Amino acid sequence: MFVVxxxxxIKPGFVDAFRAEMVNNARASRTDEPGCRRFDVAFSEKDRSLVFLYELYDDAAAFAAHQQTPHFKAFDITTAPWVERKTARTFALADSADLD
Structure with missing residues (x-):
């Protein structure tokens, strides 16, 4: 599994609009993308401008497909001016057998 x-x-004045767009993007990803297994959106309780995503895909190809969807492209174009900083990382999920 591929983790992102x-x-x-988020820049001041755009937090509420960003949150709405992000929730819609996550919902569309979970609903419309067969390779998307999880898409969690978390908001900081102490600083409303901080947002964290945890996404789980079947593989890197499923994530690449996600980035080509109309909903992702619309989200990215709409919200880019509202973002002060964005840090993305990818990981390989440990096999559950490795954790036993």
């Missing part, structure tokens, strides 16, 4: 994490810092 993203940390966002």
């Amino acid at each position: 994490t993203v940390d966002f810092v």
Whole structure:
């Protein structure tokens, strides 16, 4: 499984609009993309401008397909000016057998 994490810092004045767009993007990803297994959106309780994503895909190809969807492209174009900083990382999920 392919894991993607993203940390966002949102510019003042755009937090509520960004949150709405992000939730819609996550919902569309979970609903419309067969390779997307999980798409969690977390908001900091102490600083409303901080947003964290945890995404789980079947493989890197499924994530690449996600980035080509109309909903992702629209989200990315709409929200890019609202983002002060974005840090994305990818990981390989440990096999559950490795954890036993």
